Amino acid sequence: MSLIVQKYGGTSVGSVERIKAVTQRVAATKAAGHDVIVVVSAMAGETNRLLELASAVAQKPDPREVDALVATGEQVSIATLALALIDYGQPARSLLAHQARISTDNIYGRARIRNIDSESIMSVVRQGAVAVVAGFQGVDDGFNITTLGRGGSDTSAIAVAAAVKADVCEIYTDVSGVYTADPRVRPAAKKLDRISYDEMLELASLGAKVLQIRSVEAAKRFAVPVHVRTSFSDEEGTWVVQEDSTMENVLVSGVAMDLNEAKVTVLHVPDRPGVAAKIFTPIAKAHIVVDMIIQNASEEGFTDLTFTVPKGDLDKALSMIKGVATEIGAAGVVSSESPIAKVSVVGLGMRSHAGVAARLFEVLSREGINVQMISTSEIKISVVIEAKYAELAVRVLHQALVEEGFEEGAT
């Protein structure tokens, strides 16, 4: 008998039929002898509908009231699922954030969970009932409703699992697990049986939208075993777990692409201390996340500085940097004329195998794909290329590094 947290996303509870399917799955898990806590998102489309209502009545919607408004989406889901479970014969009880005592800070719209008092959830479980907990929301010290930001229900589920010391947190989604690449781009992509937290973190940050990055951080911090799977079948999904010694045998776990970045270059920047800080401090203050930064070799005391920002923040970043560029005596600021893509390969095995980068460049150059920027971590290599080559790059890198394995250059 295990204690299982199951998280169902918006499509999994998106209709009366889907809610009934979830009801049967939850009841079956309970009937198999497990204790079950369910964390639910709003029904698909509901959060957007509520945000549209907010926009219709306010040009600059107040963050506290937006959170109070959108939190109704999860409230509808948990009450409806509890209704369905009870009617099915399975005792259940819905719990809102203030009832489940999910405490957060008071940053509306992107609050962080500080603490979950597991007692109120576990008292429901001990009565033999399923606790149906609202995802995505919390309550601050002043009893105000807060929300965790998009995808926050994953984080809720993992935080609940950590608080109650669950044996597993099952994340039900509309894909059947984590794949070595997007199967729409490379049909030969395979579902991974297991992946480490660190690899999942890199993939989450690289645009593989299976799990929200904060939820993976939380899972790693509290060592919560996560099982990503589909609510549309009984198929096993992908386990996201603590690294073990066998995992390094797999060189590359995944190839991901991200088309949501844009490139900015500050031209002919005087190469002296403090200049980079002058450029990046205002951007950071505007909460724009700079991903990759490269600086060319200095030439007669001047250098070009290139970095990437989310596409949506490009205009804001450009207008900020133009003033700074003049101030520091740079020649000007340009954004990339053609769209860019970031393509990344991730794998624990890269730690102990030195030749992955060389093989990656070789494969890309064979296809005539020019690498504009490079960024690496211990278990990841990301390159920025022209967007039109993104799918091709994923295909050839997946073929060379995942399907054929990696033979040459292994240390």
Next chain:
Amino acid sequence: MSLIVQKYGGTSVGSVERIKAVTQRVAATKAAGHDVIVVVSAMAGETNRLLELASAVAQKPDPREVDALVATGEQVSIATLALALIDYGQPARSLLAHQARISTDNIYGRARIRNIDSESIMSVVRQGAVAVVAGFQGVDDGFNITTLGRGGSDTSAIAVAAAVKADVCEIYTDVSGVYTADPRVRPAAKKLDRISYDEMLELASLGAKVLQIRSVEAAKRFAVPVHVRTSFSDEEGTWVVQEDSTMENVLVSGVAMDLNEAKVTVLHVPDRPGVAAKIFTPIAKAHIVVDMIIQNASEEGFTDLTFTVPKGDLDKALSMIKGVATEIGAAGVVSSESPIAKVSVVGLGMRSHAGVAARLFEVLSREGINVQMISTSEIKISVVIEAKYAELAVRVLHQALVEEGFEEGAT
């Protein structure tokens, strides 16, 4: 400067346009120097939509979860109105039941308010903001969400007004006040400037659906002046207030009709002590509200017993009574073959004027309307007649007792 509670019903906040109109009215009241607390219902249609969702997933919806589900309707309203107010430049803050500390018992679906800790509402008001409080809902001692039953937002508003000692509770609705009769039935009906709590109580219980009866009871108990008016114009409505000496000068304040009752007759009942209790105890236990009861003069130790119940409870009442009838040796049970209507006249002046009943019978008999049952209180006479005569009865009674005044038989 006054402290004003304004309650807006579902049609008053039923669309983005209506919410903006309410925003302007609230802001204007604030700008005129008053402190304002707003109590809001769910947007029109929303509660029914949520109840349909409950019915779609459960054959016997669990009452606790139904309350958690439907309470989202008011949450959407208060957050949306607060968003609109803040965007309009008027500081505001939405308060759910647990935030406004509206404590109730734990009877889901028809909870009663026990206490409102006015401090949390007044702390918002003292900051110069409008407190936007969710109507219809409360919280029990276990932090569960409860709802007050249909029309409960009126009760919420008056309870809040009593708790904060407001100068007035304005009830905004889609009619412009309390009329001497339904203007669709008798176009000559006039809007009343003032009416006493007791008269309003009688009218509320007689099917004039302007205010929920429990809210009038609360207003009377706490002496909250209530102003019933429309949100569609600035027109003055009807004040529901404590009785004063001038009010008895008006003989009849209103003529109301109610088509939602059905009549049950138990035939040839042995006329001995305890028989009535045997009949009415099971009905009361089933929460069926018996309105009028008449018993014919006993004839050779037997009598016919006739009473009315809400139409919706008729089948249940009949099947209960049939068993009892056999047990007590009655000849049988019948329901009225033709539909009935209850027509009532209400007025404080009836206390001191004895001839109203006589005039009423005279007017009805002139039209050939047979009176099947009669029930009176100090300030009310109700008669049960055939439903097809209901509108005619309202018209002739209104003409004789309201329009022409009452000349004959005055003591």
